[in-house]
Amino acid sequence: MIESEALPTMFVCDGCCCGRTEKGHAEVPVNKLKTTWKREKLDKKINLKISNCLGYCSLHNVTVLKNKNKKTWIGKLSSEEHYKAVIEWAENVALDGVNAKMPNILVPHLFLPTEM
Structure with missing residues (x-):
């Protein structure tokens, strides 16, 4: 079994701006x-972390995937389809x-x- 720290992690911002209707x-x-x-x-193969502010508030609703030493950032997620795609990506x-x-659907948000 892979140690949880070694698993890829999807950080989803729900901080000061993200998700604030x-x-x-x-x-x-x-x-x-x-x-x-x-x-x-999915929790067995990729961590999900609901995070406080990840920064980049001007891009509201930011998500970052940390996979090994690589971080992939996406922002301006604004629809149910975007979050379905985040799940598909995971x-x-x-x-x-x-x-x-x-x-x-997520590529333009990189x-x-x-x-x-």
């Missing part, structure tokens, strides 16, 4: 993500590891923190 941002479906992670047994990572394909 009163600030005009889409809600982060925290309970749905947690439920799906358990139901699909399933791909669970199967294919670092070579996992990101769903096409950003590099160094460019911010």
Whole structure:
């Protein structure tokens, strides 16, 4: 069994701006993500961490996948389809590891923190 620290981790921001509907941002479906992670047994292959502020608040609803030494950042997640794609991405990572394909709907949401 892989140690939990060695597993890839999906960090989903639900902090000061992300998910705050009163600030005009889409809600982060925290309970749905947690439920799906358990139901699909994703928690055995990829950690889910609901995080406080990850920074990059101008891109509200930020998620970052840490897989080995690589971090992949996405922001401006605003629909149920985006979060379904995050789940699909996690399933791909669970199967294919670092070579996992990101769903096409998420590609336009990629950003590099160094460019911010």
